[in-house]
Amino acid sequence: MNVLTFDTEEQIGIAAGYYMCGQVLQKPDSVLGLATGSTPLKPYAHMIKLYQDGAVDFSKVTTFNLDEYCNLDVKDKNSYHSFMYENLFDHINIPDENINFLNGNAEDMDAECKAYEERIKKCGGIDIQLLGIGSNGHIAFNEPADSFQRWSHVVALKESTIKDNSRFFNSIEEVPTHAVTMGIGSIMQAKRILIIAIGENKAKAIKQLIDGNVTPQCPASVLQFHKDVTLMLDKGAASLI
Numbered sequence: 001m002n003v004l005t006f007d008t009e010e011q012i013g014i015a016a017g018y019y020m021c022g023q024v025l026q027k028p029d030s031v032l033g034l035a036t037g038s039t040p041l042k043p044y045a046h047m048i049k050l051y052q053d054g055a056v057d058f059s060k061v062t063t064f065n066l067d068e069y070c071n072l073d074v075k076d077k078n079s080y081h082s083f084m085y086e087n088l089f090d091h092i093n094i095p096d097e098n099i100n101f102l103n104g105n106a107e108d109m110d111a112e113c114k115a116y117e118e119r120i121k122k123c124g125g126i127d128i129q130l131l132g133i134g135s136n137g138h139i140a141f142n143e144p145a146d147s148f149q150r151w152s153h154v155v156a157l158k159e160s161t162i163k164d165n166s167r168f169f170n171s172i173e174e175v176p177t178h179a180v181t182m183g184i185g186s187i188m189q190a191k192r193i194l195i196i197a198i199g200e201n202k203a204k205a206i207k208q209l210i211d212g213n214v215t216p217q218c219p220a221s222v223l224q225f226h227k228d229v230t231l232m233l234d235k236g237a238a239s240l241i
């Protein structure tokens with residue numbers, strides 16, 4: 001594991017933006033796994049800047065997003081679909097048909113999840129997966145559980161996650177109770193993983209990720225078994241390591 005600590009969130013944004021764009025420069029038809037939440041906002045802003053400066057071209061890139069809420073209109077401002085267009089896709093030259101999301105409103109969720117995994121496989125797998133981390137150690141929406149869920153699946157969100165994510169909604173009651181997420185197996189198959197954490201509330205999860213027991217009770221701990229993981233942390237997130 002390559003652990004990098006930075007003084008400011010701004011610096012992480014620049015470093016992570018370069019890291020993601022570096023992948024695209026090396027391989028213009030890269031498959032990027034993308035994340036939502038507040039952590040990737042600065043990296044996305046820097047990716048947009050590099051695009052606007054003419055440094056990188058996304059016209060051959062394909063993306064797969066990690067997760068999406070269930071029973072929330074994709075046009076809702078809190079859907080991960082809206083988030084991605086607002087914070088990245090509307091500002092770069094990625095073709096719409098190259099953008100992939102799990103559909104949290106699909107009639108047959110099992111079929112939706114299987115089709116998503118197939119689509120990832122057909123594209124040759126994810127070259128680099130960007131991840132944030134939940135304060136309870138969740139990655140994507142793989143919540144602490146008794147076993148690792150391998151492939152994409154529907155999940156009931158933990159109270160702590162609903163509480164953490166309620167800051168984006170008008171009230172906690174509005175936060176969807178379920179989501180659809182790529183599984184631990186889907187994430188572990190990515191060739192490279194970049195995980196970013198900002199703030200002291202992530203410190204415990206980061207400590208466990210780096211040198212705790214590998215357990216589905218802290219889903220991020222499984223990343224110890226991946227051969228190419230880079231962590232970008234601010235001082236708060238790194239405070240227990």
Ligand code: GLP
Nearest residue numbers: 036037038039132133134140141
């Ligand atoms: C959500 C997302 C995760 C994300 C996490 C942390 O639950 N499903 O992919 O990593 O929030 O979000 P934040 O970056 O806002 O702390």
